[in-house]
Amino acid sequence: xxxxxxxxxxxxxxxxxxxxxxxxxxxxxxxxxxxxxxxxxxxxxxxxxxxxxxxxxxxxxxxxxxxxxxxxxxxxxxxxxxxxxxxxxxxxxxxxxxxxxxxxxxxxxxxxxxxxxxxxxxxxxxxxxxxxxxxxxxxxxxxxxxxxxxxxxxxxxxxxxxxxxxxxxxxxxxxxxxxxxxxxxxxxxxxxxxxxxxxxxxxxxxxxxxxxxxxxxxxxxxxxxxxxxxxxxxxxxxxxxxxxxxxxxxxxxxxxxxxxxxxxxxxxxxxxxxxxxxxxxxxxxxxxxxxxxxxxxxxxxxxxxxxxxxxxxxxxxxxxxxxxxxxxxxxxxxxxxxxxxxxxxxxxxxxxxxxxxxxxxxxxxxxxxxxxxxxxxxxxxxxxxxxxxxxxxxxxxxxxxxxxxxxxxxxxxxxxxxxxxxxxxxxxxxxxxxxxxxxxxxxxxxxxxxxxxxxxxxxxxxxxxxxxxxxxxxxxxxxxxxxxxxxxxxxxxxxxxxxxxxxxxxxxxxxxxxxxxxxxxxxxxxxxxxxxxxxxxxxxxxxxxxxxxxxxxxxxxxxxxxxxxxxxxxxxxxxxxxxxxxxxxxxxxxxxxxxxxxxxxxxxxxxxxxxxxxxxxxxxxxxxxxxxxxxxxxxxxxxxxxxxxxxxxxxxxxxxxxxxxxxxxxxxxxxxxxxxxxxxxxxxxxxxxxxxxxxxxxxxxxxxxxxxxxxxxxxxxxxxxxxxxxxxxxxxxxxxxxxxxxxxxxxxxxx
Numbered sequence: 107x108x109x110x111x112x113x114x115x116x117x118x119x120x121x122x123x124x125x126x127x128x129x130x131x132x133x134x135x136x137x138x139x140x141x142x143x144x145x146x147x148x149x150x151x152x153x154x155x156x157x158x159x160x161x162x163x164x165x166x167x168x169x170x171x172x173x174x175x176x177x178x179x180x181x182x183x184x185x186x187x188x189x190x191x192x193x194x195x196x197x198x199x200x201x202x203x204x205x206x207x208x209x210x211x212x213x214x215x216x217x218x219x220x221x222x223x224x225x226x227x228x229x230x231x232x233x234x235x236x237x238x239x240x241x242x243x244x245x246x247x248x249x250x251x252x253x254x255x256x257x258x259x260x261x262x263x264x265x266x267x268x269x270x271x272x273x274x275x276x277x278x279x280x281x282x283x284x285x286x287x288x289x290x291x292x293x294x295x296x297x298x299x300x301x302x303x304x305x306x307x308x309x310x311x312x313x314x315x316x317x318x319x320x321x322x323x324x325x326x327x328x329x330x331x332x333x334x335x336x337x338x339x340x341x342x343x344x345x346x347x348x349x350x351x352x353x354x355x356x357x358x359x360x361x362x363x364x365x366x367x368x369x370x371x372x373x374x375x376x377x378x379x380x381x382x383x384x385x386x387x388x389x390x391x392x393x394x395x396x397x398x399x400x401x402x403x404x405x406x407x408x409x410x411x412x413x414x415x416x417x418x419x420x421x422x423x424x425x426x427x428x429x430x431x432x433x434x435x436x437x438x439x440x441x442x443x444x445x446x447x448x449x450x451x452x453x454x455x456x457x458x459x460x461x462x463x464x465x466x467x468x469x470x471x472x473x474x475x476x477x478x479x480x481x482x483x484x485x486x487x488x489x490x491x492x493x494x495x496x497x498x499x500x501x502x503x504x505x506x507x508x509x510x511x512x513x514x515x516x517x518x519x520x521x522x523x524x525x526x527x528x529x530x531x532x533x534x535x536x537x538x539x540x541x542x543x544x545x546x547x548x549x550x551x552x553x554x555x556x557x558x559x560x561x562x563x564x565x566x567x568x569x570x571x572x573x574x575x576x577x578x579x580x581x582x583x584x585x586x587x588x589x590x591x592x593x594x595x596x597x598x599x600x601x602x603x604x605x606x607x608x609x610x611x612x613x614x615x616x617x618x619x620x621x622x623x624x625x626x627x628x629x630x631x632x633x634x635x636x637x638x639x640x641x642x643x644x645x646x647x648x649x650x651x652x653x654x655x656x657x658x659x660x661x662x663x664x665x666x667x668x669x670x671x672x673x674x675x676x677x678x679x680x681x682x683x684x685x686x687x688x689x690x691x692x693x694x695x696x697x698x699x700x701x702x703x704x705x706x707x708x709x710x711x712x713x714x715x716x717x718x719x720x721x722x723x724x725x726x727x728x729x730x731x732x733x734x735x736x737x738x739x740x741x742x743x744x745x746x747x748x749x750x751x752x753x754x755x756x757x758x759x760x761x762x763x764x765x766x767x768x769x770x771x772x773x774x775x776x777x778x779x780x781x782x783x784x785x786x787x788x789x790x791x792x793x794x795x796x797x798x799x800x801x802x803x804x805x806x807x808x809x810x811x812x813x814x815x816x817x818x819x820x821x822x823x824x825x826x827x828x829x830x831x832x833x834x835x836x837x838x839x840x841x842x843x844x845x846x847x848x849x850x851x852x853x854x855x856x857x
Contacts, residue, residue: 109261109262109265109279109283109325109329109331110127110329110330110331111127111262111265111266111279111328111329112125112126112127112128112328112329113126113127113266114126115209115210115212115213116133116168116209116210116212117209117262117327117328118205118206118209118210118259118262118263118324118327118328119131119206119323119324119327119422119425120132120133120136120165120168120210120327120425121133121327121328127328127329127330128326128327128328128329128330129326129327129332130323130326130327130388130425131327131425133168136168136169136424136425137169137170139424140169140170140424142429144429145423145424145427145429147412148415148420148421148423148424148427149166149420149424150412150417150420151417152417152418152420153417154416154417154418155182156196156200156418157182157186157188157196157199157200157203157204157207158199158203158416158418158419159418160178160179160182160183160203160204160207161203161206161207161210161418161421162417162418162419162420162421163175163178163179163207164179164206164207164208164210164211165210165420165421165424165425166421167179167210167211167214168210168211169424171214176211176214179207179210179211180211180214180215180219180223182204182207183204183207183208183219183222183223183226183227184219184222184223184226185226186200186204186226187226187229187230188200188201188204188230188233189229189230189233190233190234190236190237190241190253191233195249195252195313197230197233197234198233198234198237198249198252198253198256199252199255199256199317200230200256201227201230201231201233201234201256201257201259201260202255202256202258202259202260202317202320204223204226204227204230204260205227205231205256205259205260205262205263205264206259206263208220208223208224208227208263209262209263220267221268221271224264224267224271227260227263227264228260228264228271228274230256230260231256231257231260231274231278234252234253234254234256234257235253235257235277235278235281237249237253238250238253238254238257238281238285239281242550242551243553244476244550244551244552244553245290245291245292245295245552245553245554245555245557245558246295246304246305246475246476246550246552246558247305247475247476247478247550248305248309248313248314248317248476248478250285251292251313251314251317251318251321252313252317254282254285254286254292254317254321255317255318255320255321255324257278257281257282257285258278258279258282258286258321258324258325259321259324260275260278261274261275261276261277261278261279261281261282262275262279262324262325262328262329263275264278265279282321286321286333288554289554289556290554290555290556290557291553291554291555292318293333293336293337293340293341294341294554294555295554295555296318296341296344296348297340297341297342297344298342298450298555299344299447299450299451300342300344300347300446300447300448300450301344301345301346301347301348301349301350301351301446301447302347302348302351302446302447302450302451302452302453303315303348303351303447303451304366304447304451304453304472304474304475304476304478304479305366305367305475305476305478305479306365306366306367306368306478306479306480306501307355307362307363307364307365307366307368307372307373308366308367308368308369308372308478308501309366309367309478310355310366311352311355311362311375311379311382312372312377312378312379315348315352315382316378316381316382319345319348319382319385319386319389320385322334322337322345322389323385323388323389323426326389334389334390334391335391337389338391345386345389345390346386346390346392346395347446348386349383349386349387349390349395349398349399350440350444350446351446351447351453352379352382352383352386353398353399353402353437353440354440354444354446354453354455355453355455355468356375356402357466357489357493358460358461358462358463358464358465358466358489358490359462359489359492359667359669359674360375360405360406360409360410360669360670361373361374361375361667361669361722362374362375363466363468363487363489363497364487364493364496364497364723364724365453365468365470365487365497366478366479366480367478367480367501367516368501368723369500369501369718369723370500370717370718370719370720370721370722370723371722373722373723373724374410374413374669374670374722375406375410376406376410376413376414376415376670377415377416377419378415378416378419379406380403380406380407380410380414380415380423381415381419381422381423381426383399383400383402383403383406384399384400384403384422384423384426384427384428385422385426386399387399387400387403387431388426388428393432394435396431396432397431397432397433397434397435397436398435398436398437398439398440399437400428400431400432400433401433401434401435401436401437401438402437403427404433405437409669409670409671409672410669410670410671411670411671412670412671413670413671414670437460438460438461440460441577441579442456442457442458442459442460442577442579442609443455443456443457443577443584445572445575447472448572448575449472449572450472450473451472451473451475452470452471452472452473452570452572452588453468453469453470453471453472454468454469454471454572454575454586455467455468455469456469456577456584456605456607456609457609458609458610458612459609462674463490463491463751464490465488465489465490465609465612465749466487466488466489466490467486467487467488467489467605467607467614468486468487468489469484469485469486469586469588469605470482470483470484470485470486471483471484471570471571471572471586471588471590472569472570472572473562473567473568473569473570474546474549474566474567474569475558475567476550477504477547477548477550480515480516480517480520480521481516481517481518481521481542481543481544481545481546481593482497482518482520482521482523482543483523483543483569483570483588483590483593484523484524484570484588484590484593484603484618485497485521485522485523486522486605486616487522488614488680488747488749489678490612490678490680490749490750490751491663491676491677491678491751492636492663492664492665492676492677492678493636493663493676493724494635494661494663494678494679494680494749495522495633495634495635495680496634496635496636496724496725496726497520497521497522497634497724497726498514498515498519498520498521498634498702498725498726498729499511499514499515499516499520499702499713499725499726500515500713500715500718500719500723500725501515501718501723502515502713502714502715502718503714503715505536505547506714507535507536507537508536508538508711509711509714510702510711510712510713510714511713512536512537513537513538513540513704513709513711514540514702514704514711515702515713517540517542517545518540518541518542518543518632519540519541519542519632519704520634520702520726521632521634522632522633522634523542523543523590523632524590524594524601524603524618524620524629524630524631524632524743525540525541525542525628525629525630525631525632525731526541526594526597526598526601526620526622526627526628526629527539527540527541527627527628527629527630527706528541528597528623528624528627529706531597533545534547538704538707538709539706539707540704540706540707541628541630541706543569543590543593543594543595544566544569544593544594544595546565546566546567546569549561549565549567566592566595568592569590569592569593570588570589570590570592570593571588571589571592572586572587572588572589573587573588573589573602574586574587574814574839574840575587575839576837576839576841578841578843581812581843582608582609582610583606583607583608583609583812583841583843584605584606584607584609585604585605585606585607585814585839585841586604586605587602587603587604587605587814587815588602588603588604589601589602590602590603596623597622597623597627598620598621598622598623599621599622599623600619600620600621600790600791601618601619601620601621602618602619602790603616603617603618604616604617604618604786604814604815606784606812606814608782608784608812611758611775611777611782612748612749612750612755613746613747613748613749613758613775613777613782613784614746614747614749615744615745615746615747615773615784616743616744616745616747617742617743617744617745617771617786618631618742618743618744619740619741619742619789619790620740620741620742620743621739621740621790621791622739622740622741623739624739625737625738625739626737628733629733629734629741630731630732630733631731631732631743631745632729632730632731632732633659633682633729633730633732633745634726634728634729635661635680635696635726635727635728635729635730636663636724636726636727636728637661637662637663637664637727637728638661638696638697638727638728639659639660639661639694639728639730640659640660640661641653641656641658641659641692641694641730642656642657642658646694646696646697646728647697648696648697648698648699648700649695649697649699649700650693650694650695650700650703650705651693651694652691652692652693652694653691653692653693653694654691654735655689655690655691656684656690656691656692657683657684657685658681658682658683658684659681659682659684659692659730660679660680660681660682661679661680661728662677662678662679662680663676663677663678663679664676664677665721667721667722677751678749678750678751679749679750679751680747680748680749680750681747681748681750681757682730682745682746682747683745683746683747683748683760683773684732684743684744684745685744685745685746685760685762685773686742686743686744686762686771687732687734687735687736687741687742687743689734689735689736690732690733690734690735691732691733691735692730692731692732692733693705693730693731693732693733694728694729694730695728695729695730695731696726696727696728696729697727697728701725701726701727701728705731713725732745740789740790742771742788742789744762744771744773746760746773746775748760748775758775758776758777759775759776759777760773760774760775760776761773761774761776762774763783763785763801763803764788765799765800765801765802768788769787769788769789769795769796769799770785770786770787770788770795770799770801771785771786771787771788772784772785772786772801773785774803774805774809776805776807777807778807779807780807780808780809780810780845781803781805781807781808781809781810782809782810782812783803783809783810783811783812784812784814785799785801785811785812785813785814786814786815787814787815793815794815794816794817794818794840795813795815795816795817796817797816797817797820797822797856797857798855798856798857799813799854799855799856799857800853800854800855801853801854802851802852802853802854803846803851803852803853803854804850804851804852805849805850806849806850807849808845808846808847808848808849809845809846810843810844810845810846811824811842811843811844811845811846811854812841812842812843813836813841813842813843813856814839814840814841815840816836816840816841816842816856817836817840818836818837818838818839818840819835819836819837819838820835820836821833821834821835821836822834822835822836822842822856822857823856823857824842824844824846824854824855824856825854825855825857826846826847826848826852826853826854826855827848827852827853828853831844831845831846831847831848832844832845842856
């Protein structure tokens with residue numbers, strides 16, 4: 107595709123006043139903003155002498171013609187080059203910043219200075235171009251998007267210059283067009299993934315999404331091509347969806363969920379994040395959706411104060427932040443449940459509100475894409491006034507044999523998921539046995555979506571499938587059913603996990619059904635905590651402590667975290683009632699020297715870089731392993747959670763329900779003002795529960811009953827003590843909700 111580029115500089119993000127092509131802010135408007143009090147906070151001293159800092163200095167020259175800034179940028183462009191081989195990620199990012207700086211100081215350079223700067227830009231851009239041609243780029247990996255942004259922006263900056271630079275620019279733009287618009291490339295991939303991404307909160311938001319949106323905006327201002335309307339009409343409006351994905355991935359304390367590879371500094375929704383949100387909102391034509399994004403950006407900006415953005419990115423706020431744009435409706439009007447990346451990445455969030463004291467439950471399923479993903483299908487996190495269930499381990503050195511990241515942080519052992527330990531399982535060189543999900547490394551070689559799909563099954567990347575999802579605000583429940591069989595390979599013949607969340611009560615039930623290939627394989631269900639738990643009122647000692655038949659685990663969060671200009675004080679509480687298996691041990695693992703312990707190997711894999719495990723990362727210091735004590739091919743784990751806020755609400759009594767010829771299993775929460783009963787099909791092989799169902803309830807309050815795994819769309823009658831209480835149909839997702847309207851002892855029949 108031939109890209110028509112504006113003939114005037116500047117043209118990247120800021121347009122020449124007389125530009126005939128492009129959309130967006132022009133130089134005169136930028137200079138007016140520079141003098142406005144509304145933008146004063148986005149003009150701070152810059153200490154960085156790297157490419158990003160040089161871009162900020164170039165922006166200041168564009169605004170006020172500062173000779174000092176011009177000299178600094180000119181000197182940098184005349185003397186510096188970068189490459190992937192020498193500078194790793196910086197080599198991918200630097201070319202885009204250099205192209206932007208060159209474009210902005212263009213009229214301050216002599217012909218000779220321009221040629222020297224362009225020569226260095228080409229040297230830097232060629233490293234990214236070579237990666238896209240020969241370096242095994244992957245459509246699902248952040249390196250591809252960094253390299254693409256540099257290639258595209260260098261092409262936009264150099265187009266129309268004297269040879270050989272114009273020829274190189276045309277090559278860069280042709281390469282960028284192929285990567286953006288080619289079959290199965292960037293636009294197609296983001297369409298099918300619906301704006302969701304799977305590289306951990308570090309790379310998804312700080313690197314991949316940011317670089318993609320910056321690339322799209324560069325075309326919008328510098329050319330006659332505006333991708334944003336095309337994305338709305340042809341590509342599933344994935345830009346708007348990516349904005350929702352970003353908002354949904356931020357906890358009530360305004361830090362990111364600790365998912366995948368993420369360092370302690372990148373847990374903060376700051377540094378570059380407010381700028382990304384502002385840029386996304388600028389690309390939308392849906393006024394309400396843009397307002398929600400801006401309201402979220404404003405909350406980040408206000409809450410983080412002068413730490414909301416790294417100073418070298420202040421230029422972006424002066425360009426994209428619109429102080430007069432609407433910020434209502436607020437992002438807090440978004441649904442309380444969001445399923446992101448349906449059929450692909452599969453990240454599901456349940457909330458009971460959008461306030462600082464609200465609960466957030468995040469669940470991971472979906473497929474495997476890159477090495478920044480962990481082996482954590484079915485993993486879930488719980489936040490309320492602190493991380494109550496956390497993601498263990500830290501983002502340490504990658505690929506080092508027998509190291510913390512290789513043996514713990516990215517493995518199932520560090521996550522709130524299931525283990526199936528086969529002592530005879532053969533692992534690749536450098537990987538020990540944790541009993542977890544398949545190790546998938548070295549598969550980042552899919553240049554387009556079609557190639558990924560073609561390789562997915564044979565490379566076992568199709569790891570987990572969402573079978574059912576529902577959220578009903580009227581009946582006040584969220585439901586998710588995941589098939590995890592593919593993640594565990596030949597060790598299991600079936601493995602699924604179901605979640606039911608009742609937001610009004612803050613009750614969560616998690617039900618697992620695991621059928622191993624052989625009965626002697628050891629199964630575990632894991633729960634990770636930041637602080638030491640209490641098991642049946644007793645504090646476990648550092649190391650391994652076994653509690654035979656234990657039922658109740660509790661943990662409280664304490665401490666605080668400085669989040670920009672605020673200090674968040676943590677005071678949440680979690681109660682876990684383990685109801686199945688009936689014969690079980692609860693094994694507590696943790697404390698000094700056992701924080702990252704593999705009990706199958708007898709080794710604690712401490713990080714090589716200990717600072718990365720500091721409090722903001724919530725690397726976890728303790729876990730419990732729920733262990734059946736009787737060998738069996740099939741095991742079931744049923745855990746009923748109560749999410750509390752540090753003693754402000756009373757705990758509920760919890761009972762196990764097992765009736766109807768052992769075809770059904772359920773949880774009975776005895777709670778004011780109404781009991782809550784959640785029921786499942788007992789065994790996976792049965793699929794839907796066959797009717798009729800009969801079970802007994804006894805309590806002083808009426809109860810609301812929620813059945814899942816019923817025959818979808820089946821017409822049913824519910825009788826309580828022989829009296830009809832409900833007539834209707836099971837939902838398409840196999841869910842039935844009704845109130846019994848009766849107290850005391852009663853028999854419930856669903857038929």
